[in-house]
Amino acid sequence: MIEHTLINSDEDLKQQCEYIETHSRIAMDIEADSMHHFKEQVCLIQMADPEKNYLIDPLTIQDFSALKPLCENPAITKVFHGADFDIRSLDRDFNIRINNLFDTEIACRFLGIQRRSLAALLKKHFNLCLDKRFQRTDWSRRPLSDEMIAYSINDVAHLLELADILKKKLADSGRLSWAVEEFELQSEVRYDKTEDMPLFLKFKGAGKMGRENLAVLESLLQMRAAIAEKKNLPLFKIMGTETISQLTLKHPKTMQQLKDSRILSPKQINMYGELCVEAIVKGMAVPQNQLPSYPRKKSPEIKPEIPERIKALKHLRNEASQRTGIEPGFLMNNATITAIATVSPSTEEELKNINGTRNWQVNLLGKNIISVLNICS
Template sequence: MPVQPVSPEIITTPDGVRRLADRLSREPYVACDLEADSMHHYQEKVCLIQFTVPGLAAIVDPLAVADLAPLAPVFANPSIRKVFHGADYDIRSLHRDFGIEVNNLFDTMIACQFLGEREFGLAAVLRKRFGVELDKQYQRADWSRRPLTAGMIEYAAKDTTLLIELCGRLEAELREKGRIGWVEEECALLARVRVAQRSDGEPMFLRFKGASRMASRSLAVLEEILCFRDRRAQQMDVPPFKVLGTETVRELAEKKPRSLAELTGITGITERVVERCGEGIVRAVEKGLAVPEQELPFFPREERRKVGGDEERRIKALKGWREDKARRFAVEPGFLANNALLEQIALVFPRSEVELEGIAGLRPWQRREFGAEMVAALQARR
């Protein structure tokens, strides 16, 4: 029978944060989650941090109490297991906003993936394992708005209510299957992810999906449109996609409208968008079209190394081994070893397990569990 939820305590004072940190510091497991406002503001920020331990649910409001330093030792303590579900965004956000580093992370989503779960979103996992339905009504809410409604508070608290119990079940299953070490290593790597910062002078188009397929002139126009969109988003304090959507930007870069009339019919360009941004868009297009031919940007391309026949056969052998292993383990093949790793192993062509050491991207658990089999698969194809 799953644990019964308790009413969350909303923490808005420095003293409340200190008392919470003291309580959490005595727990072996702490369930964590956070809510941010990335869908609603230009500069996203953490708006709530939720914690659950037996007998206590707490929601810290960072907008009310800025100093979260007392919580940092809890997150950093390697003796306390911090349980998240889908922790990538949370880990990046905690470090970006508060400088918080997480040790002894356990991501229940990664655990589910290594147990072969085909649906590993939290709602699907809780439905399958506990018969609990998560209401996703507030998934896209603006969590920076105050006061929080009762429904928002309940929603925020629910995501962590069952995480510790879920963690216990998943740990037991992973140990039974001999995979607990795999997950712990993956979680330790995940705990080190950070928000990627754009370098000064780095073109914005480098992070735009589909830019690599555009001609140089379209790239010049794309860069100007992206810069315009970013400036306008800052002025309006909204995410850039709320100024102009991705498909709209792509179409503008390709069609290069030079007048307000030519904006008609472009995906996402409504009368309101024309009124609010039309002249700025046209100026951005003109600016991109004015870039001299010799100064046109280009998308950097990595030289694709030519793969010879022997290497291709080794890659095929490793993929065949992986497919067979994944079927027997009932997990997605990519969780055992991704294609880039198999290609790297095929290139190095190790003749022994010792020669696997130093291969980029090869995890210790992969070498420990599958090293001999990988080498054998390669030798069989000689």
């Protein structure tokens, strides 16, 4: 097993952070328990500096004040692979921000690397095989097995070296400044606090439902959440998305109708059947003037020339993707293309001011974008 230092007390954390802060770069990763519990939490924080590897056990530490300045110190580069989830989780659980990020997954995107999972990169560069079964492990379980420890340490043990390899490739290709801009934007994401919002707003397909169905859907989602919280299980282990959708659309109002619908398994009917019927009836009883509605942004009037501009800009984007090796959706997503087509900037400075546009995109495509828009005008 790779050597590591286990940090499982407030005093250990304070002492080790003082030492880690003497380095200019650290690798970081987290493990959570979203596959196993109702309320997700960070269960393990892995760190590595150029000399040592560390496992921080959040389940035994009360005071994280020593970790916060380390993560937020702009003089120390924090290397992650696919940092979005990690940054949001650290914000949610510990109010910790990440400053001076290097994200190896984002770096791979700028280099046109298609197989960019950490497992694929570790295999390619270090001939190291990660055991995928640990991706679904219950990381809240204690004690950690030797295999879990080995897997978690391997997530960070080679990350600094991997970052060095990718950074050199970015510099050699003239794309390092592009990646740095994207790293900075990624570091600014925060946990989305939506506890007070209707649950149907995060349910796939809700935007296509009528108001009556939305009332039933919300009632069913509230029921499922209450059961999941009581049992301390993730939502999908109570009832899947497709099951909830079918219950909403067919809305069986009696136990017999529910059994005839065959939406639920016999086991689910025994466990949740009456609660489902009760939730459906409750949702259908919502008065007309209290029915929920899915919020919709009023679409701006589309001028006849805008679709032509969008088509031309997508063609330009796709050609640039072929030339650079950067995937089209990352090079410039459709929302940004639509915004550019709508505003139709006449200068690169105007292009930079459009929401969602990056400086690196303007540097790479700006002149061509302006030319295409002039032709389409």
